[in-house]
Amino acid sequence: MAVSNFTQDELDEIYAFAVDLGRKAGDLLMERIEQRISGSEGHSQKFEEKDSSVDIVTQTDEDLEVFIRNAIQEKYPDHKFLGEETYAKGQSRDYLIDEHPTWCIDPLDGKRLIQPHHLTPLKMLTFPGTVNYTHLFPMFCISIGFIVQHRPIIGVIYAPFQDQLFSACPGRGAWLNEKRKLPLIRNPSIPPMPANAPSSCIFSCEWGKDRRDIPDGNMRRKLESFTNMAAEIGSRDGKGGMVHGMRSLGSATLDLAYTAMGSFDIWWEGGCWEWDVAAGIAILLEAGGLVTTANPPEDPDTAPIEDLRLGSRLYLAIRPAGPSETETGRESQERTVREVWRRVRHLSYSRPGA
Template sequence: MTQLSEQELDEIYAFAVGLGKRAGRLLLDGVNRRIDGSQEQAFAEKDNAVDIVTKTDEDVETFIRTAIQNRYPSHKFLGEETYSKGQSREYLIDEKPTWCVDPLDGTVNYTHLFPMFCVSIAFILDHRPIIGVIYAPLQDQLFSSCRGRGAWLNETRRLPLIRDRPMPSDAPSRCILSCEWGKDRRDVPDGNMYRKVESFLNLAAEIGGRGGKGGMVHGVRSLGSATMDLAYTAMGAFDVWWEGGCWEWDVAAGIAILLEAGGLVTTANPPDDPDTAPIEEALLGSRLYLAIRPAGPSKTETGRQGQERTVREVWRRVRRLDYSRPGV
């Protein structure tokens, strides 16, 4: 097991925050060039029409990778664009110090100038993200965390913004649900897209509807960025995030921030018995995630008990998704 001193961890954290800010400014420069007409937005498709890459994705990843390799040459690097160019889809993270980077999460948003896009940088040790930096430059929102040092918005406001707020007693009712359509758009009966839609309907429908599965959530939100979904869950703006299909660079920084803020992250897929199955921390490479915001105690339960109760209630209403991969 690799050990880092507190000073080393502080230095890596400060470096990651500075790097996130600089990379975010590069994204903003690209937006400004499009606005003033000096550059058109071109993009290429990867797996399908909603899985796209721009030159900005690749340039910013190169910038981040070069900066990390110059500062920490012994550390591993895993970035979305370099990984996507390979043939393997195996899980590549191990116990070694690893940087896991999405240079532009929300690429479709970026091409449409919808502000929910960001740079995502995570530092992983022994398979667990311990530092997370997410910077959304068009909104100037910087989310960051370091193990044992708290999670923060713009380095001044501790997350969650409202502390010790219990989960609703009838959750998922009175919750804001965050979810995504994802990139698997195959029109296959009972495929992932159909299962997601059925799950969204179950969670949104009136209490007693959908054969008793109606969850009556306050609202359903889709930001188009898994990274931003997790950041807003850590902030407390979202109560529940349910998703399948994400890769580790989509979630590593957000998981680091959410866990440090006091949130819970487990698997999206319901077990055979949601009432009694253990609630275990989600595997980083699993591609299946259910996140619950930080929560405080109520008169009848601890914050953790409220989170776990919400997990079980969500599990009762969602379908199992199939996002398998080699090596996990």
């Protein structure tokens, strides 16, 4: 199954390159972690400043992006390259992806761009926020996505602290550590979405960085949506979804990876950027998942299930699903999409400058 004008051989080569690159970048990241743990980063890094934990993380982020960009540009000089740091430095939030084959990477996910008051505008955009990485909460990763005609097709996500590498290539399937096919539970068959979804489901969601407590702001809309999904059946004017579990990892990238794995049934999020999701979407789609928009259409029961729009900052993802006696896997996914749409609010994330 070749994609666009790439042959399977070409795709396989790009895929092998991306996996190797992800691992090498992960090794580099683990070296930095060992330095942080041993307390030796002050000696080996080229700077020493007051707010050193922030600077050390920023420096690691930038070094990783340079490492990954150089490798890609040397190997594939004709491909476009977009890194999270590219955006940060340019202070642009435009959607910069076009028809060309494009690498879209996040050198160190598990931080978030935030705007603390004491930072200058430039620093605002490069400040690694919440930061699973800063806290060494292991849910941080390197994310490398390859996009053709706005569709992520090859993805590598590597979480080096727990040595979990997720990867996918068209025609080759999606994998954990190149040995376990995703989703994990697939023998003798991939389970369909539960008949009573979203009940019985694990729902993955993130609070995000927009914490303004204003009437009908994103935080309140998210919370209302979360609460609908969580509350017992019959409550909240019939919107109670009684999901089995609510999970928040602080990483859209890993949320998608675990949805591809089958660990999460549903992921619903607004506000993330294309470098957060490119690799994860490639992996989830190749594993058999569904990705559409987070924002419910006017009639969630009948509206067509819109295809994902990269750059929309609004995503709803459903795990891979197999057929039941009464439905195809796709039908059970679409049924679940509609059940989520019935319970969630519109989110309002525009692209500053776009």
